[in-house]
């Protein structure tokens with residue numbers, strides 16, 4: 648990538664990095680790595696463990712309308728066609744399998760963030776490509792790692808909520824960290840909207856939000872191509888361990904408040920709990936998926952119902 652900046656950093660906003668949602672411009676919207684042919688290649692190189700395909704109701708906020716699917720046997724071009732006509736959300740988890748240049752870009756992004764944001768040091772970096780249909784939504788949820796969303800094509804509205812109770816329910820976060828419930832298990836109340844920060848992302852915008860900040864997304868009336876970059880900082884990682892340990896302790900201790908300390912004796916006691924329960928592995932590996940549709944460009948909304956089966960991605 649050379650030394651030309653990926654992000655158009657704005658001094659005035661830099662102070663907010665990590666404490667408030669931060670939207671900046673980036674230079675990747677016309678990068679050939681995100682052109683249609685390149686996306687088709689990533690789709691075609693994805694095995695079952697490398698993607699999620701979802702569909703959901705367009706009108707409701709009901710996370711139970713969300714379904715998991717498969718895209719076996721389709722060309723990249725057919726998948727893109729299906730996304731354009733359907734109500735589909737695709738996550739491609741390992742784009743570097745198709746082209747190692749995605750990992751080089753990921754490294755360049757974090758090198759630049761480390762250079763520009765004082766004290767920001769991260770590891771366990773990950774890039775996920777998102778290709779999604781007009782008007783689809785991602786329901787209210789939170790993510791465990793630190794995250795940035797990069798818009799390449801199309802428009803979407805992202806609503807970001809404060810990362811504290813009642814918006815971020817502590818017991819739900821612990822169960823999500825433990826891998827016992829899906830990210831969408833986070834309780835939502837329409838009253839939360841009064842504190843939502845609303846961002847309209849167009850190609851060339853990136854949005855970074857504070858750790859675990861709940862968010863939800865509604866696409867504009869156009870196909871969207873985006874990607875996320877994810878990381879852990881030392882304190883993210885410790886938060887994750889504390890949340891998992893608290894999730895275990897809560898089963899015995901009930902609803903009482905549990906310490907969120909990520910240093911000192913309280914942290915190391917939690918580290919011990921997490922180690923004893925083999926909780927130091929990422930939670931994502933344990934989730935089971937119930938697959939009940941096949942992506943099909945010829946089917947209505949590109950969704951063809953199939954007999955349900957379970958996979959462990």
Ligand SMILES: [Fe+2]
Pocket residue numbers: 788789790862
């Ligand atoms: Fe998310």
